[in-house]
Amino acid sequence: MPDSSPARIFIKGNEAIALGALNAGLKCYFGYPITPQNEIPEYLSKELVDRGGQFVQAESELAAASMLLGATAAGVRAMTSSSSPGISLKQEAISYMAGSELPAVIVNMARGGPGLGDIGPSQGDYFQAVKGGGHGDYKLLVLAPGTCQEAYDLTIKAFDLAFKYRNPVMILGDAILGQMKESVSPWEPAQPDPDEGASWRLTGAKGRKHRILRSLLLEEGVLAAHNRHLQQKYKEMAQEILIELFEVDDADLVVVGYGSIGRIAKSAVRKLRKEGLKVGLARPVTLFPFPAQALRDLAVQGKRFLTIEQNLGQMVEDVRLSIRGVADSDQFSVYPGDLPSPEEFEDPIRNSLGG
């Protein structure tokens, strides 16, 4: 964040994302209504158009995601947003965009599932965000904000990362973050380089060889080579890892949680610290790449782990993989459909600490 501190405004997480996208140089937005993310398209339907951008309410999430594919193939900063059932539909084009290496930004303000579930908070989409979600072996960069300010900051970062890696980026929030109002300092990022994507974007073949952006690679050996290239790229993303560590230095137990749950867990950790319990918090901010080494370093120091998430045990698999051979992690689930509170985390933390 630059030094000049801009005026603070009081906005919802959804609005912070929309504003972040605008200030990051968003040119095209495609979406389909679904709660709890509607403030994003509603905000952009005016503000983006006022700034000369394109807003399309698509006929479905399938279409919105393919519109995003088209706009990013043209090399402009473009975004879609949705919530869990809509993201399931977008997975079709997300897989194509990953295969075709297109710099799309996809926002998922997750809600409870399975099926239509509810419109309350949930982290049940961790797997579909982090493990690919659609068909084939691919990864998205996945950013998990915990506050409205972070939602703003990470949205700007999402566009930069998308172009840096030519890869789709997902912002994974939830109903709490989307609907919560907080004060945000909407700093102005540098405007994107007009030449970003100049080596691959589609602009018409005038004065150069024509370009093809595709994921169909039938010629012998070509798909395998492409997959090798993609895997190499995913490895290089490790340099983007972000994690918040809180009171871990002398902790015996590290609570691992992301997004809204990570933030609520922090309140619980803070309270228990006051009672003298040696607990800390690790809050992954990038879910892919996952901060495996940071957790492993803590494990090597002899710490125990408790993963808290609002699902039936998804991120805990990555925590366990990160510390395998050294330590293990307990797991506590807040059920999607319940509203989490810091108090209900206290007993599980005490139990893991005592165990």
Add this chain to the structure above:
Amino acid sequence: MYQEELVFGHPASMTDHYMHYCPGCHHGVAHRILAELLDEMGLADQAIAVSSIGCSVFLYDYYKVDCVEAPHGRAPAAATGVKRARPDNFVFTYQGDGDLASIGMAEIMHCANRGERVSTVFVNNTVYGMTGGQMAPTTMLGQKTTTCPGGRCQEREGSPIRMTELLSQLGGVAYAARVAVNNVKNVKKAKEAMRKAFQAQLEDRGFGFVEILAACPTNWKMTPIEANERIASELIPYFPLGVFKDVSQEEAC
């Protein structure tokens, strides 16, 4: 004495890539017409093609034109995204009947209804060519395919969908026509229809659509000549040729 005059050459906008289409396949004819128009209208270096999933998926190999590949049926949505991002480019989709009239029905209807400034070439060969000749939404009643081996039956599978008629009802459509390429006369008409559909985009009038009744001799299990004859005897009576909507004509009236 005689003078040699070259009257037929390789369109400049086409590559030298060998064509993978079967003998007698009308995709090749449609490609040729498209290439001639790209040349004549000076569009090749500003065009962005959106290819679909079907036998024409390799479209990008044949044109010296920027191209992005869309998921099955979603080409009109992808084209919407391209055109919104680059309004100064000429954007077109090229889609088969399984792609456009089945899995992509929603995308084509809404792209047309929004009046996106894009053009769609729709190749209706009454089957899913690429996957081996299964029934399409355009398969004729009684026509045998690998998934309606007894012939398409109206009670079970519904009737063939007439896309051009449907689309011509939508407000955003500036031009909609159905053509065939089964003889020279029809090829010439097809080219003029495609030119008009492209002009609708270039003149910012709305969405342009041309349906081409096309032969798939391989999956029809016919010779190319029999396939051409089938277009005249069976398809055209059900899928009438003609211009179903032309906003420039309506304005002229």
